[in-house]
């Protein structure tokens with residue numbers, strides 16, 4: 001295969017030489033532990049990448065399938081003695097596969113047309129929400145089942161509900177601190193798709209909490225999806241660039257951009273590393289990515305809020321609370337202590353550390369759409385940890401993890417409730 005066809009993977013050629021085949025990754029890779037297939041583990045994926053680079057393998061659908069079977073949890077890199085960046089090699093190989101073979105239908109079509117046009121995505125979801133509320137009785141505030149006779153279509157999974165009102169209909173473009181309070185800082189807010197269209201009460205909580213700290217919050221209407229599913233998940237870099245151009249231009253006059261979604265925080269930071277194909281884009285994406293902070297990092301590291309700044313919401317009173325580390329927050333961005341500090345500050349509930357809190361839940365965006373059975377199998381281990389914690393409430397900071405935990409808790413008829421970090425604050 002010509003190196004032109006492997007345009008992205010060749011950039012990582014040197015990295016593919018780092019693996020010394022020790023096999024430590026077999027103990028931590030959730031895909032390998034569920035499937036026990038060598039090509040599923042980091043070492044095996046690295047061998048596939050090397051074979052593509054030396055021409056002994058050609059890109060084909062089966063090979064692409066092996067590349068898609070990775071949750072990008074980064075557990076392999078964390079445990080690897082030579083810190084081989086396998087998830088990054090996988091993303092680069094996915095990009096080459098997507099360019100050569102296209103993105104599987106209908107995902108590619110949806111990414112190209114919906115994720116690059118916020119208005120069209122909003123209208124599409126309004127229509128979907130209408131049918132969803134007509135067909136699916138609510139089982140709790142955020143997830144619904146399809147009626148039994150249709151459940152085969154979605155393999156019995158609990159679906160995220162489309163919210164009756166989107167976040168942009170609930171808050172203005174600029175939200176100022178309460179009357180009489182001096183504004184100490186102006187920051188951008190990036191809710192991402194889930195917190196804008198499905199869980200807008202979380203976005204509203206974040207904005208309210210920030211304004212109570214004297215922050216003026218700007219939520220530009222021009223911003224779009226972060227692009228995680230399109231470019232990190234499917235390798236559609238062309239769509240990724242269109243999305244990145246939109247977002248980089250949407251926040252012109254803020255020093256800092258806060259998001260309450262771990263996946264968005266990680267993805268927005270990746271723009272200069274994966275998508276910048278010209279010096280202009282390198283500069284624009286680099287500037288934009290440098291402003292991104294997860295809200296827990298912003299509250300603890302930038303604002304240096306003390307324990308007394310955090311009160312718990314009514315729903316947490318007297319409850320035992322535990323934390324699930326989203327891989328994008330914990331391993332990709334190194335944010336581990338900040339959310340725990342916030343939770344441990346809450347006076348009227350008890351914090352319990354979950355065993356194996358950083359184990360991947362198996363969601364990984366489109367990974368769970370492509371491989372739902374595998375995703376559920378990976379989640380089983382997480383559910384064992386949730387049960388062992390004895391907690392009443394599992395808190396996390398990624399809407400994707402939140403849905404995965406909710407789906408599996410409901411499926412296994414477990415009693416725990418799942419909440420977002422910002423949702424637990426009073």
Ligand code: SF4
Nearest residue numbers: 019020022023025080
């Ligand atoms: S842990 Fe690292 S060096 Fe060892 S086999 Fe896995 S990827 Fe290779």
Ligand code: SF4
Nearest residue numbers: 029070071073074076
């Ligand atoms: S990122 Fe996670 S799923 Fe992917 S190879 Fe590494 S350990 Fe396995």
